[in-house]
Amino acid sequence: MNKILEVRNLSKIHGRGCPQCFDTTGPAQDTNICPHCGSVVAAHDVSFDLYAGEILGIMGESGSGKSTVVKTLFFDETPTAGEAVFFDGDAQYELFSLNAAQSRWLRNHRFGMVYQNPHLGLNFNVSAGGNIAERLLMSDIAHYGEIRSRAKALLARTEVLPERMDESPKRFSGGMQQRVQIAKALATRPPLLFLDEVTTGLDLSVQARILDLILEIQQELSTAMIVVTHDLGVIRLLAGRTLVMRYGRVIEAGLTDQILEDPQYAYTQRLVASAL
């Protein structure tokens, strides 16, 4: 197995920060707001490895910093400290020291992101097919016929009716919007995909089909994925390994079945015990 991503000591502070920020926040202090300067420590000292083709789950309640981790890796947010190396074949990228053009290139060609809120991932002013076209155009494909046929194939793969390809996703159901987002994220066949609460807020039956789709895609393309969720069911179904986060810190990490059946920390035990 090859390592595809190595994250070390990733931290993110919202606010000006002070020297006491890290000591006065965290699970032991039961807060992520620094009492000295009022800054929010969204993530601190997060480290993990991701291997090609595996699914890593990041679990925690809202405000635990789980989304912050993927957002910094996808360049949506700038980390305060830490390192992340992306291994792409023979190439290596220090994610947090790239210039804007380089990070945009990685975002467009090698990474994919599916957001909980489709408004963040989709352009509602253009059609579903246009959304996929945009991503293909970003990666320098300039043949209309090819763009069209690839968009059609991607939407078919994610079970969006081809006759709705030229409609705006505005008119789609939540589940369909997520499918379009997934198709868009996959358009360039990225080796690394981030999924941020993709099924939250959807009907159970719709959730199930989206999760099936994600698993099928993972098997077909062996895409490495980081799945952020507060839903134990999603973690159980998708992730081989899991990080549990609280107040910006990783409090427990392990194989998913071990985390769910033999959690070590009080918080995780409570979380698992409270699952429906």
Add this chain to the structure above:
Amino acid sequence: MNPGYELPLDEAAYSFGFLDEYAKREVRRAILKAVSIPGYQTPYASREMPMGRGFGTGGLQLTLSLIGPGDTLKVIDQGSDDSVNAVNLRHFVELTCPGVDTAERTAEATLIQSRHRIPEAPLTEEQLLVLQVPYPDPLVVVEPSEGKRKIMHGEGDYSRLLTKLYEDIVQFDEITISHRYPTRINGHYVIDPSPIPRYDVPRLHQSRALILFGAGREKRIYAVPPYTVAEPLAFEDVPFRTEDFREEHGNRRACARCGAKDSFLDEIILDGGEKTYQCSDSDYCNQQLAMRSAAVEASA
């Protein structure tokens, strides 16, 4: 301006015309930068002009910064030298710039200020074309934030503009942009080439004359330097097309006045509701007419 400051005599040309030398220096600096970075929208301190913004103040500032005694100016509006705006601008230059000639013949002009058209007659290296631009940024239709647009320009990221073209083809089977067709200059910056029709866009490519664009209200100057690559955005398999003026049988329409079949035509609806077509470039039309009557005379 420093009232005590007098220019040396040999630099008197510098304070020529309506604009003070500081204004001209600002515009000229912006021109130099614009020419050095083809297609880049150079910001500049646009001055108040004795006319409303949106009436060509950007173009006029360029013209007044460039013109000097011995120059011949032609002003075109919608292809015509006789429209109100063109006449007024020409009159203004005649009033404020002694020693400057004005002309309607394209070939006679050293400096041409235009709106909506590039002259039909090919321009030469000795000529200079100034185009008035209402909206300089082609990205404004896809991105409202100016800050983000600047980043997109800097990174050459025009995928959303191309997506717009994609949507056009999906909806209408062709790209429907008629004016202001986004055009990539020198392989990087995409410009809004002012409201010229698609028909004129190929004239930007490898132009012999320097073409300058001025947006007075938006305070931007940009350029297509001579012999520069200008490619309209398109897809590999859906190439850029210009208006072909074919009637229903596939024949090229001719100008009803001069008979030319190689010019951009305006559609004119007559009183009876009938449509007729005429050259939009009035100087070109006159030239064709003159040539034709000369030929008729010669054969008689």
Add this chain to the structure above:
Amino acid sequence: MEPILRVDGLSKHFQLHEQQKLIPSCINVSLEVYSGQLTALIGPTGAGKSSVLKCVYRTYLPSSGRILFFDAKGREIDLALASEHQMLELRSREIGFVTQFLHCLPRKSALDVVSEPLVARGAGRESAREKAAELLAMLNVPERLWGVPPATFSGGEKQRINLARGLIARPRLLLLDEPTASLDPATTDRVVEPIETIKAEGVAMLAIFHHPELVRRLADRVVELAPPVVATELLETCAH
């Protein structure tokens, strides 16, 4: 002969923070498993038989002791300390686990559920399906069920699907947790057959059986676990 798995002084207890309790599960277990042999774990309910299997598979984190596994390349790996990626790799290539309960993807046909471990290893979907069909036929799962998700199956049918899933990838070490618990005697016989076959092929097995009869028929070694120690007793011994 060298064992493929040697468990040495393995103990597992659960620390429940909320209830402030320490629950012992298995204490000081030692055993060996050899290629082509089956080691059976016996003992009363609650002796921690399942815990031993789960510790070997790392579904439980062992509290103390060593779990030495000798992989296909002859390396010795302590499963109690192996990295997560090492464990995932071993799970996909060398160690299989058949539990009493079927944990599988819902909404997938029985055939796909069974063939999945092969597909995950990179086998073609069609050839994996053929293999799965072979196994299901051997285990006497009616063909009309093959295309149906196993969620609706009876306990016995589910168990056979589960067993087929464990057998298909031909692991070097197979952990069996009561694979015949809810089968009738006739079906039990059908299950014994493939277990004997893979044993003959050299697969090492560590198993818990519901029926003492099966232990007699299949086991080469038997390890008896001590009855559990009452929690309070253990806490007292810890305190000393």
